[in-house]
Amino acid sequence: MKKVPIDTAYIPLGQLLKKLQLLDTGGQAKLFLAEYQVLVNGVPEKRRGRKIYPQDEVEIEGFGTVRPVREE
DSSP states (O other), rough: OOOEEEEEEEEEHHHHHHHHOOOOOGGHHHHHHHOOOOOETTTTTOTTEEETTOOOOOOEEEEEEEOOOOOO
């Protein structure tokens, strides 16, 4: 599982995908989520604005599983 550092309490799903360099812009998230299956804690997610917290696991089809990690 890949850990992604964040400096806020949560990160929107679209921004997480951008941070992982799966997208060039956050606006592409809607198209990405329509094409690829993304699971948040085992539940399919299609909302790019979904808040992802450090305890959440995000499984991205063709990429693997990531978890945000809060950095102070």
